[in-house]
Amino acid sequence: MSDKEPIIVAFVCNWCTFTAADLAGTSRLVYPQNVRLIRMMCTGMVDPKYVIKALLQGADAVLISGCHPGDCHYINGNYKARRRVKLLKEILPRFGFDERRLKLTWIGASEGNEFAEIIKEMVAEVKTLGPSPVKEQMVL
Amino acid sequence: MAKAAKIEVEDGNIVASLQGFFKALLEDGEINALLVPQHLPMKNTVMPTLVTDPEKLNGTDPLAPAFPLNAAKVVSKLTRKPVNGKVAVVLRPCEIRAFIELVKLKQGSMEEVVLVGVDCLGAYSNIHYSRFVGEDSADSTLSFCQNFLEGKGTAFEEFDVSSACKACEYPVPENADLLIGLLGVDINDHLLVKANTPKGTELLDSLGLPATGEPKERKKAIDDLVAERIKYRDQMFKETSEATSNLEKLNFYLADCVNCYNCRVACPVCYCRECVFVTDVFDHEPSQYLRWAEQKGIIKMPTDTVFYHLTRLAHISTACIGCGQCSNACPNNVPVMELFRTIASGTQKAFEYEPGRSLEDEPPLSVFREEEFSELTGGKD
Structure with a gap:
């Protein structure tokens, strides 16, 4: 992959979206290699600082993806994740981050197809945004 | 529910009047301890002090334009566990608001505290306050309050109160159990003390101060001050965003x-x-x-x-x-x-x-x- 390819850091929950990614793989679905999956037990444990760190470290976009509302293995972690995404979308764009660089989706364990589709769409969108402005900065 | 009384002022010395008020509060017996900003004997600097002896209130000065720390954290330390007693805490509006946030985060409790809030005219930064206070602590506070309430502003030499204070739209401690008011009050005659809660009313009743109403000038004085601060705040938001x-x-x-x-x-x-x-x-x-x-x-x-x-x-x-x-x-x-x-x-x-x-x-x-x-x-x- 060339240096110009965008990198997407994806925080995915063990029970739904990671399982969906696994299903996409075992079903031999093809999706872009730009995504770096980080398996969390639940999206409810994605602290805002993980997202901030990924973006400041040069990720072109961050995806948080968990179980559909009502399906969370830990009952309500995904609702908490949604509030944190709301918060980050209020803060980060003030400093020039395009809000499309942070995405929240719900992908259930059986939705391998959806996972592949969302990654394809997101990579295409991030490519239109160009590289993250962070890469030019000397401050982390 | 709001019930108001007067703290009478003699010779225009509101600092001494407040000291008398706090002394009475502590002597009253319902309050076991008082947390109140005081000029420390070793230096004119102002720090929160925890006082149980009514005779040890001589340096008390919650009106001093000094704000060395947000005392909400101190109150959090005092209320983390029950103490089997009542503590009255004298705070600025922003300290009360911060303490309310800490209570919601289970880092403090309202159970045993009585919040005494004072109308806040603003404060200098630590460095500026030490220059402002000079040698005479009480006089500097009196002139600060007089100047402010006469509309002469708060600037001193080349500095002014902190930008946080200039942008603060909450100069009145509405959340306090007992509110001590200066804005729109004839401070040469009296200070206003108002009970906002049953806890505050009970305490105020026990002090037997002469009852009064809120002066009609007060609302306008507060509204004007808040409007001025909101203007400053919005300009600050604009400049900082840019x-x-x-x-x-x-x-x-x-x-x-x-x-x-x-x-x-x-x-x-x-x-x-x-x-x-x-x-x-x-x-x-x-x-x-x-x-x-x-x-x-x-x-x-x-x-x-x-x-x-x-x-x-x-x-x-x-x-x-x-x-x-x-x-x-x-x-x-x-x-x-x-x-x-x-x-x-x-x-x-x-x-x-x-x-x-x-x-x-x-x-x-x-x-x-x-x-x-x-x-x-x-x-x-």
């Missing part, structure tokens, strides 16, 4: 930060018992720094400066009550308060949350609704 509108500008804005984390220590609502930024999570491998440097050719050391401030914004901006202690604590004059209040105005609006208003309002990041913010997932819930 000064930090992209990452390059933000780096410039934070360029003098040396990662001392004083702003975090000074922040009354930075609620973590242990901050991740001082744990070994941030003891990076030496080779890690070299890898970072190699990625960009140059990195500023110490690292994690922007990361730290953005994280703190994410963690506490919804609870930011705008006291400005972050800026007061900064050794390098980074305008931290301006940045935090500007961003907080957005995050607080996003969750329709006003920190410090009421114990009933739930902190936005500790609750959720099943149906909300569906726009984040493109309506696919």
Whole structure:
């Protein structure tokens, strides 16, 4: 992959979206290699600082993806994740981050197809945004 | 419920009148201890003191334009566990608002405290206050209050009260059990003391002060002051937004930060018992720094400066009550308060949350609704 390819850091929950990614793989679905999956037990444990760190470290976009509302293995972690995404979308764009660089989706364990589709769409969108402005900065 | 009484003033000395009031409060017997700002004998500086002996109130001066720390954290220490007694705490409005946030985060309790709030005319930074106070502590406070209430402003020599105070739209401690009022009050005659809660009413009744009404000038005086401060605040929001509108500008804005984390220590609502930024999570491998440097050719050391401030914004901006202690604590004059209040105005609006208003309002990041913010997932819930 060339240096110009965008990198997407994806925080995915063990029970739904990671399982969906696994299903996409075992079903031999093809999706872009730009995504770096980080398996969390639940999206409810994605602290805002993980997202901030990924973006400041040069990720072109961050995806948080968990179980559909009502399906969370830990009952309500995904609702908490949604509030944190709301918060980050209020803060980060003030400093020039395009809000499309942070995405929240719900992908259930059986939705391998959806996972592949969302990654394809997101990579295409991030490519239109160009590289993250962070890469030019000397401050982390 | 509101019930008002007078604290009579002799010879225009409101500092002495307040000292008399606090002495009576402590002698009354219902209160076991009083937390109140006092000029320390060894220096004219003002610090919160915890007093049980009514004779030890001679340096009491909650009106001094000094704000060395946000005492909400001190009250949190006092109320973390029951003490089997009642403590009256004399606080500025922003300290009360911060304490309400801490109580909601289970880092303090209202059970055994009586909140005594004083109309806040603003305060100087620590460095400026030590120049302002000079040798005569009580006189400096009197002239500060007189000048303010006569409309002569708060500037002294080449400095003025902190920008946090100038931008503060909460000069009146509405959440206090007992409110001591100056704004719109003829302070040469009396100070207003008003009970806002049953707890406050009970205490006020026991003191047997002469009853009075709220002077009609008070509402206008408060409205005018708040309007002036909101104007300053909105201008500050505009300028700060422009000064930090992209990452390059933000780096410039934070360029003098040396990662001392004083702003975090000074922040009354930075609620973590242990901050991740001082744990070994941030003891990076030496080779890690070299890898970072190699990625960009140059990195500023110490690292994690922007990361730290953005994280703190994410963690506490919804609870930011705008006291400005972050800026007061900064050794390098980074305008931290301006940045935090500007961003907080957005995050607080996003969750329709006003920190410090009421114990009933739930902190936005500790609750959720099943149906909300569906726009984040493109309506696919």
